[in-house]
Amino acid sequence: HKIEAATKEDRPFWSFEYFPPKxxxxxxxxxxxxxxxxxxxxxxxxVTWGAGGTTSRxxxxxxxxxxxxxxxxxxxxxxxxxxxxxxxETALRxxxxxxxxxxxxxxxxxxxxEVEWTACENGFAHAVDLVRYIRQHxxxxxxxxxxxxxxxxxxxxxxxxxxxxxxNKVDAGADYIVTQLFYDVDMYLDWIExxxxxxxxxxxxxxxxxxxxxxxxxxxxxLCKTAIPDHIHADLEPIKEDDQAVxxxxxxxxxxxxxxxxxxxxxxxHFYTLxxxxxxxxxxxxxxxxxAPEKLRPLPWNPSLGLKRR
Ligand code: FAD
Numbered sequence: 001h002k003i004e005a006a007t008k009e010d011r012p013f014w015s016f017e018y019f020p021p022k023x024x025x026x027x028x029x030x031x032x033x034x035x036x037x038x039x040x041x042x043x044x045x046x047v048t049w050g051a052g053g054t055t056s057r058x059x060x061x062x063x064x065x066x067x068x069x070x071x072x073x074x075x076x077x078x079x080x081x082x083x084x085x086x087x088x089e090t091a092l093r094x095x096x097x098x099x100x101x102x103x104x105x106x107x108x109x110x111x112x113x114e115v116e117w118t119a120c121e122n123g124f125a126h127a128v129d130l131v132r133y134i135r136q137h138x139x140x141x142x143x144x145x146x147x148x149x150x151x152x153x154x155x156x157x158x159x160x161x162x163x164x165x166x167x168n169k170v171d172a173g174a175d176y177i178v179t180q181l182f183y184d185v186d187m188y189l190d191w192i193e194x195x196x197x198x199x200x201x202x203x204x205x206x207x208x209x210x211x212x213x214x215x216x217x218x219x220x221x222x223l224c225k226t227a228i229p230d231h232i233h234a235d236l237e238p239i240k241e242d243d244q245a246v247x248x249x250x251x252x253x254x255x256x257x258x259x260x261x262x263x264x265x266x267x268x269x270h271f272y273t274l275x276x277x278x279x280x281x282x283x284x285x286x287x288x289x290x291x292a293p294e295k296l297r298p299l300p301w302n303p304s305l306g307l308k309r310r
Contacts, residue, residue: 004175006268010267014043014269014270015042016042018033021275030275035070041290044073047074051108052108064094064100077103078095078103080120085122086122088133092138092142102144103145104144107126117155128165128172132173144174145174145176146177147179150192151187151226154225163200164198177195178205185257207270208283210250211236211249214243251282252286
């Protein structure tokens with residue numbers, strides 16, 4: 001598959017994640033954005049599956065349209081939350097009939113309002129079960145990816161157990177890993193080393209979420225209990241009321257993080273776009289992964305933001 005080719009060619013590659021919008025107009029706007037952003041050369045785009053299966057119909061519809069109508073290489077997220085094996089089979093069959101060849105196989109988060117995750121009747125307990133099911137019933141038709149957690153998954157009994165479970169997913173047939181968002185590059189690189197030492201050799205895409213707003217950043221990192229290096233807190237504090245400055249900082253921070261990862265030999269980057277176009281584009285331009293049109297030059301380095309180059 002395409003990621004394998006990029007890895008062999010030893011070149012950086014990237015993907016864009018979107019979520020199903022709440023309104024029909026939002027969906028129409030998303031198609032426009034996905035099509036425009038595809039010109040930035042992602043290996044694929046992917047669409048999330050709502051907690052508790054809430055957006056499953058819309059996820060399937062968006063994936064079908066982006067793959068078939070717009071011709072974008074599309075990866076559909078699929079979770080096991082509130083999904084019986086029959087429902088999973090229907091989702092996979094629909095995906096295949098729609099020409100979708102990429103699935104991100106997930107256990108899923110608990111439905112909104114619930115804290116603990118429980119398997120539904122006649123459903124799967126872990127993502128690995130879904131990976132096994134796909135391989136058993138669909139052979140090599142789908143390119144299958146799975147989620148990885150550089151800081152460990154919140155339910156994990158230990159970092160070692162978490163890594164062992166990740167390896168099980170790869171051994172069960174996953175082709176590559178996409179990580180949870182993170183902001184501590186040293187910690188991430190250490191985790192990559194531990195993955196490789198544990199015998200996980202498939203491509204790993206670093207989950208990059210550009211900071212779009214101070215409140216959004218706070219909400220997301222609190223929810224995921226993400227470790228935030230001290231300098232990021234210190235940099236954001238004086239500009240947190242200035243939305244433009246926060247966005248600009250988010251772009252520079254992501255460029256800085258990706259540059260460090262690239263310098264360490266990392267190739268794959270997965271952008272949590274939050275359905276927004278500009279930051280991701282500016283980051284790819286700033287990294288020189290794509291050419292910057294004259295009027296869209298990457299933001300100049302702004303030392304007043306206090307971002308440390310390492
Ligand atoms: P698993 O791999 O099943 O792991 C879940 C937990 O169980 C971990 O703690 C693991 O260590 C443990 N575990 C695994 N196997 C075993 C075993 N055999 N025995 C005991 N313990 C085990 N959520 C959504 O609802 N929709 C989405 O679209 C979505 N997209 C995502 C995309 C990415 C890139 C990432 C990183 C996450 C995404 N999530 C999404 C969130 C994800 O569903 C949650 O993080 C969920 O809690 C775990 O899913 P998983 O597939 O990693 O689960």
